[in-house]
Amino acid sequence: MTAGLTGNPPERTVKDMQSRRDQVMAAVIILPSVILLGIFVYGFIAQTVRVSMTDWGQEAAMVINPKITYVGMANYRELFTGFLNMRFRQDLTNMFFFTLLFVGFSLLVGLLLAVLIEQLVWGETFFRTVFLYPMSLSFVVTGTIWRWLLQPRGGINALPTLVGLPAGKFLWLTSREQTLTFDWSHIFHYLCLGVLIVSAAAAFSSWTGGDRRKLRARLAICAVLIGILASGILTRIKLLPFAEAHGFNKALWGVVIAAVWQMSGYTMALYLAGLRTIPDELREAARVDGASKFQVYRYVDFPLLGPITVSAVVILGHIALKIFDLIFAMAGPDHYPTSVPAITMFLKTFRGNELAVGSAIGVILLILVSLLIIPYLVTSFRAEER
Amino acid sequence: MTKPRGATRVLVQVLAVLLAIAYLIPVYMTLVTSLKDPKEINLMTAWQLPSQVNWESYSTAFRQFAPYLKNSFTLAICATALSAIMGSLNGYVLSKYPLPGRNIIMPLIVFGMFIPYQSVLVPLFQFMQRTKLYGGLPGLILVHVVYGLPITTLLFRSFYEEIPTELIGAASIDGADFFGIFRYVILPLSGPPFLVVCIWQFTQIWNEFLFAVTLTRPNAQPITVALANLAGGQAVSWNLPMAGSVLAAMPTVLIYILLGRYFVRGLLAGALKG
Numbered sequence: 001m002t003a004g005l006t007g008n009p010p011e012r013t014v015k016d017m018q019s020r021r022d023q024v025m026a027a028v029i030i031l032p033s034v035i036l037l038g039i040f041v042y043g044f045i046a047q048t049v050r051v052s053m054t055d056w057g058q059e060a061a062m063v064i065n066p067k068i069t070y071v072g073m074a075n076y077r078e079l080f081t082g083f084l085n086m087r088f089r090q091d092l093t094n095m096f097f098f099t100l101l102f103v104g105f106s107l108l109v110g111l112l113l114a115v116l117i118e119q120l121v122w123g124e125t126f127f128r129t130v131f132l133y134p135m136s137l138s139f140v141v142t143g144t145i146w147r148w149l150l151q152p153r154g155g156i157n158a159l160p161t162l163v164g165l166p167a168g169k170f171l172w173l174t175s176r177e178q179t180l181t182f183d184w185s186h187i188f189h190y191l192c193l194g195v196l197i198v199s200a201a202a203a204f205s206s207w208t209g210g211d212r213r214k215l216r217a218r219l220a221i222c223a224v225l226i227g228i229l230a231s232g233i234l235t236r237i238k239l240l241p242f243a244e245a246h247g248f249n250k251a252l253w254g255v256v257i258a259a260v261w262q263m264s265g266y267t268m269a270l271y272l273a274g275l276r277t278i279p280d281e282l283r284e285a286a287r288v289d290g291a292s293k294f295q296v297y298r299y300v301d302f303p304l305l306g307p308i309t310v311s312a313v314v315i316l317g318h319i320a321l322k323i324f325d326l327i328f329a330m331a332g333p334d335h336y337p338t339s340v341p342a343i344t345m346f347l348k349t350f351r352g353n354e355l356a357v358g359s360a361i362g363v364i365l366l367i368l369v370s371l372l373i374i375p376y377l378v379t380s381f382r383a384e385e386r
Numbered sequence: 387m388t389k390p391r392g393a394t395r396v397l398v399q400v401l402a403v404l405l406a407i408a409y410l411i412p413v414y415m416t417l418v419t420s421l422k423d424p425k426e427i428n429l430m431t432a433w434q435l436p437s438q439v440n441w442e443s444y445s446t447a448f449r450q451f452a453p454y455l456k457n458s459f460t461l462a463i464c465a466t467a468l469s470a471i472m473g474s475l476n477g478y479v480l481s482k483y484p485l486p487g488r489n490i491i492m493p494l495i496v497f498g499m500f501i502p503y504q505s506v507l508v509p510l511f512q513f514m515q516r517t518k519l520y521g522g523l524p525g526l527i528l529v530h531v532v533y534g535l536p537i538t539t540l541l542f543r544s545f546y547e548e549i550p551t552e553l554i555g556a557a558s559i560d561g562a563d564f565f566g567i568f569r570y571v572i573l574p575l576s577g578p579p580f581l582v583v584c585i586w587q588f589t590q591i592w593n594e595f596l597f598a599v600t601l602t603r604p605n606a607q608p609i610t611v612a613l614a615n616l617a618g619g620q621a622v623s624w625n626l627p628m629a630g631s632v633l634a635a636m637p638t639v640l641i642y643i644l645l646g647r648y649f650v651r652g653l654l655a656g657a658l659k660g
Contacts, residue, residue: 025564026483029475033535034491040532041498044506044513051508113405119398129646130406136642136649138593140610141631144617145412148419148624154429155415162433261409269650322502325595329614345504349511350600359508366505373500381493 045366052076052359058352075360081239088361089184091341093246097180098255098340099320105260106316107309110267115297117268118275128272132265139262143329146258147173150330172254173331173338181247189234196225251337255327262326263319267312274308275301314376318369341365420444420628427624440625447629453605454612455633458592461523461608465530466587470580472531473538478572480539481546482554492543499536503596514601521603529601530591538583541655545579546572578648585645586652589638609634 052075056068079088113131117124134142149155150172157168182190203218228234278301286300324342331338333347341361349358419427420443422436479485480492503510510529511520519525549572557571595610602611613634617627642649 019563022564023483023485026479027485029564030479030485030491033472033476033495033539036532037495037498037535040506040510040529041501042494044509045501047509048505048507116398116402116405119394120402121395121399123399123402127402127406129643130409132646132650133639133642134409134412135653136589136638137635138595138610138638140593140595140614141635144613144627144631145416147617148628149412149415151429151432154432158430158432261412266653269653273654318500322504324504325610325614328595328599329617332618342502342504345507346596346600349508355508358504362502362504362507365502369500369502373497377493377497377500381489 048359048362048366051356052363054356056356057354071356075357076364079357079360079364086244087336087339088341088344089244090246090249090336091339091344094249094252094338095321095323095340097248098252098259098323099317101252101256102259102263102320102323103313103316105256106264106267107312109260109264110312111271111305113264113268114271114275117272128268131268134262135265137262139323139325140329142258142262143326146254146261147330150254150257170253171251172257173251173335175250175253176337177250178245178247179250181245184244184246185238185240185242186235187239188237189229189232192225192229192234196222196229199225249337251331251335255323255330255338258330259320259323259326263316267316270308270312271305274305278304310376314372317372321365321369321372416628416631419624420632422625424623424625443625443629444632447626447633450616450626451609451612451630451633454607454609457523457606458608458610459637461526461530462588462591465527465534465591466584468527468531469534469538469587470583472535473583474542474572474576474580475568476535476539477542477544477546478568481543481549482551482567492540495536496540497536498533499540503533507596507600511600520601521606523602523606526597526601526606526608529597530594533597534587534591538587541583541586541652542576542579544655545576545582549575581645582648582652582655585641585648589641589649592638 053070053072054068055071055074079085117127117131120127151157152171152174153167156172157170159168161167199218199221203215203222206214206218282300283296286296291299322342323340324346327333327338327340327343328346333339333343342365345358345361345365348354348361352358415432418435419432421439421441423438423440424443426436480488485491514520514525514529517525519528553571554567557567562570592608593610594608595614598608598611599614602608613627613630616630
């Protein structure tokens with residue numbers, strides 16, 4: 001099985017048998033959709049980019065023929081370095097940690113559930129249904145229910161008292177505590193560190209895969225990055241004239257729990273579909289060679305689930321970057337500690353009438369999602385053409 | 387796959403039961419809270435069953451939510467039907483006709499289902515105001531049809547690629563034209579794909595929030611917005627939001643329970659070829 005968005009390539013079309021008129025008809029049928037998507041997706045994106053480079057907002061948004069001036073990248077500069085936009089920078093930090101935790105835990109829990117279901121003797125359908133039902137709910141419903149479950153002095157925190165233990169004290173959504181703090185001025189330093197971690201992981205995978213040439217290239221990249229980090233060059237860039245602390249807001253745990261509860265069934269379904277396509281002969285062969293049950297999973301099943309994991313990371317990752325409704329319903333749009341760029345975009349655009357700034361945030365979100373989606377689409381459709 | 391024996395077998399079963407309880411806890415809490423008298427709802431006793439079952443929250447929530455539920459049904463049914471029909475025709479064309487630029491069109495269409503809608507929201511908002519579509523259900527239906535096209539086209543295309551080309555060749559020799567083939571060859575085989583696509587679209591549109599909250603006036607709002615407004619208010623006791631959540635979740639959960647197999651197929655088709 002290969003992961004990808006697409007079905008089989010349509011190698012055998014019926015060109016010879018189709019009349020010219022049918023060809024024209026086909027083009028006419030598809031044209032409205034192409035035009036609609038051309039306008040609503042690509043035209044509107046272009047317009048958003050244009051608006052994001054103007055000063056359109058506040059009073060100008062209220063009048064019929066506003067005077068709008070071109071301001072270049074000023075809105076972007078303001079968002080990343082402006083004194084008043086500290087919230088947006090914490091939004092980005094929140095989004096980063098939320099994405100990491102949500103994708104990580106969804107994969108882990110989903111895999112655990114899939115393996116568990118494979119091992120069940122009875123009730124397979126029942127348990128699969130139970131683990132997957134949250135997927136059919138709206139994020140607004142999930143958010144409303146979990147908001148009640150995560151009340152500081154009730155719900156989950158009161159659960160231990162049912163068996164005589166002391167009540168939990170953690171403030172799931174309202175905590176103001178922050179850990180893993182860093183200075184935003186040094187953001188490039190940390191971005192470089194992030195790239196290093198990714199390259200090191202890539203190098204490790206080419207090492208286990210035995211690809212010598214790729215390994216050497218990736219190790220070279222790692223060495224360069226370590227050099228840059230050690231030299232401290234990036235910490236000398238002064239992005240802000242002042243130190244600005246950002247970090248992981250513990251209040252995000254509440255959102256992560258609700259999101260994993262809703263989406264882990266999805267990864268479970270993906271992994272289950274994957275496990276079912278692995279032929280039993282492969283496992284049998286490993287067992288004949290003396291592999292234990294755990295080793296069969298470790299060396300036969302998990303490596304074959306690689307492509308599915310890539311798909312899951314892309315799908316879950318883009319959901320995490322766009323997350324809006326869940327946080328809106330759980331904590332409200334005005335709750336600082338759990339805010340993300342999508343929330344601030346909504347507030348700036350529809351409450352503050354700052355259409356240009358809202359557009360700029362929209363473009364930033366689009367760029368982040370594209371970094372994830374475009375490589376995935378390109379590889380999927382290239383595989384199809386072959 | 388071989389199943390475990392002996393002690394592990396029991397252990398696996400117990401673990402599954404515990405996890406299932408954990409996944410069902412929110413349902414328990416929702417139902418229990420929604421059936422309590424508002425005076426009885428209290429953080430310390432939240433886990434206890436109601437001393438007396440009180441259905442009033444449901445009748446109140448239903449009275450309050452009826453217009454929004456109606457909006458959601460109108461919206462989801464119209465948008466689902468239109469996007470499914472268009473997706474079916476698109477999928478037919480893109481899987482069976484060698485149009486110029488076909489290899490580029492498909493990824494360009496599919497990209498549309500991944501974009502963060504925040505990146506089109508400002509121009510979309512302007513467009514809706516200029517065309518006087520802003521605020522009402524027809525506008526919201528249009529938006530959901532357009533942004534639903536990528537997934538419906540993709541799903542139908544991958545289904546139709548499984549239909550052998552010989553079948554179409556035979557129909558064409560018998561004199562069937564473009565619509566003849568669609569009507570007599572493609573459509574009779576389209577039952578399952580239509581079910582998968584409609585279930586997927588209905589669930590997505592019913593559950594959607596961003597377009598609903600930014601592009602509608604209060605009288606055209608779908609249930610998700612009404613629920614968020616109700617639960618977001620501060621002075622509300624929790625029985626109403628919980629009863630409201632049950633009402634808002636009912637249609638999609640029923641679909642999932644009754645037609646789960648097709649729901650899962652739609653879920654997987656977005657990410658997998660299989």
